[in-house]
Every structure is written in C-alpha cells, then in structure tokens.
Amino acid sequence: MTKEQPNLFGSTGPVYEELVRESPAKYIPFLLGIKENEGYHDITTMQDLEENARSCRLCPLRDGCKQVVFGVGPQNADIMLVGEGPGQSEDEIGEPFVGKAGQLLDRILEAAGITRSKVYITNVVKCRPPGNRLPNPNEIALCRGYLEAQIRLIKPKLIICLGALATQTVVDNKAKITIVRGKWFTRQGIMIMPTYHPAALLRNESLKRPVWEDFKLIRQEVNQRGLNT
C-alpha cells in the first residue's frame, strides 16, 4: 500500500499540499526544502543540464575530483536509481556505479530482471568527495538542484534510493534507512523505495537479504504497471 507522504519525519520546508494550494500554476519542486531557484528551471534538456554541471564550480568538490559524474541512462527511463556520490572508479570512468559496489548493483538488478541500460542512474552529488567520504550538508545543498532537474526532466515512475544519504535527500532529511527501507513512499505520483547502498552490502553480508526483499517489491510494482525494464 502506498500513500502520498511528502514529509515523514519533521519539517524540511513547505509541504507539497501547501505549495499546491498556494500556487497551483507554479512548478512544485520534487525535493523537500529545495528553493525555487535551485532546480535549473530554465534548462529544458538533459544535454544542456549536463553541460551546465560539467562546468559547475558551485562547491569545493570539483577542485578535488577528475570529472563530473553526471548520470547515465535513457532520458525516458521508468526507473531512476540515486546513490550518494561518485567513488574513485566512477571519478576515473565518468559513470556512476562502475566500481565494486556498482558491479554488485548490476548483479542485484539482473536478479530482479531489471536491465541496467534501461534505468537512469545518478548520485546526490556529481563530484567525488575526497577519500570517498560522504558529501557534507553544504555540498548536498549546493548540488541537489541537478538531481531536482534530472527528476523533472526524466519524470521517472519509480525512484530507488540507495543508502541513507540518498534517502534523506529524496524522502526526508530525518529518515533512518533501517526504518524506511523496503517501504514505498509516493510524491507527485512518483513511487520511492529506499534500500541499502550496495557498498553497505559489501561491508555487511547480512544486508543482502533485506535488499533482495526490497527488490522483490520493486519487481512486483514493475510487473503490475508494465514498466520498461
């Protein structure tokens, strides 16, 4: 069962229903708490958005990485996967989820009957944080406009949040991954499923079972709605 649940764990900004009531004709940001000027609303194609990101110097992460890892996949994908940030392999190759965690993600997708090339994959931040640390709140706040715009342009039917940071960015900034994983949330008609990040599975094998349970639910939804996977 799903329900429209824009803000589960506390106040992160104006809730969706209030925004709709106050300004029905205006664009409603998808990510909670995002400001109107943060989502690159003037950019209308993914190519232009990517070009913009490639020359971005908004936060210090760009100075410490080799390249911007913007995202990969079809621009009409039904499913969008959101991780946290590029690691070393991703920074080298320029594509999200190509290192060890990415290879595990590929196996999970394959087992769930989902073709990697048919889903859009990106991260909360597009530049590699030094030493593979998590991006800090300031870096996330400066970069999340790209994710907002990617969601606006792709209009996915399902978003899978990989890990706590993606879940807190997309679902709610107070969400605890251990509590919300495996549960469906819906916002603006898009269903959102948080699950563990594949890198966490590499550190802790016992997380494989819950992730598989989560992907079984995702497969069920894909089948019911005849989504393109």
Ligand code: SF4
């Ligand atoms: S992480 Fe995001 S905000 Fe920071 S420089 Fe890279 S693209 Fe720009």
